[in-house]
Amino acid sequence: MKIKLGLMLIALLLCGCDNRQPPPKGFAGLGEQAGAFTPVVPGRVFSFPADHGVHEGFRIEWWYVTANLKDAEGRDYGVQWTLFRSALNAAPQASGHVEIDGQRYTVSGPAWLDREWSSQPLTANQTGWDWFSLHLDSGEHVMLYRMRHKDGAPYLTGTWIDAQGQAQTLHAGQISLEPLDTAEVAGRSMPVRWTIRIPGKRLDITTDALNPNAWMNLRIPYWEGPVHLSGSHSGNGYLEMTGY
Secondary structure, three states: OHHHHHHHHHHHHHHHOOOOOOOOOOHHHOOOOOOOOOOOOOOOOOOOOHHHOOOOOOOEEEEEEEEEEEOOOOOEEEEEEEEEEEOOOOOOEEEEEEEEOOEEEEEEEEOOOOOOOOOOOOOOOEEEEEEEEEEEOOOOEEEEEEEEEOOOOOEEEEEEEOOOOOEEEEOHHHOEEEEEEEEEEOOEEEEEEEEEEEHHHOEEEEEEEOOOOOEEOOOOOEEEEEEEEEEOOOEEEEEEEOOO
């Protein structure tokens, strides 16, 4: 008890040495000013089923389900499922453990948070897509998307996220995206080495697949795996390819 009391007194003394008060942010920073978002105001009348859906303009939104369950032996279980819709960092840091052949490894590194929705992923004239999410060691992040067509030039777009988190749309005329080498994977010729150029950002890199055989043999099969970057910028990322 004396040791705990001494530690508390030291902590109080250290706190007293600094009169600066940090700005209140509330739980998880949710108390920060939200002037750029739609405010919550009293007196709002709810309308269903419309209010079961998305509310644009608000900074954060989630759908939340809890369940109290039992198994056949009467043992209790709690289940929680949450779907968030919020202004999130598209490139968070991830850490944890992976286990391969009984060996456990501690891992960490950049991740990519992606959200997609569609009713018809491809039209009759579209054969598939190539998608890149890239983390540059200089702090920037790049997303590139190429939709291939049976006839005509592919649709090409992208997003450049600077080191401060500001996003800029990249248009087709600003991007050069070309396959260099292929590998035979699951009876298909897959472009696993690419060159990417974005002259306006002084980016001129080559991407190489860490595992050329990263084939996802699912009901809709596709290739997806990590890539290494070299050239004007170093880094790593992910590549997804469909329709080959």
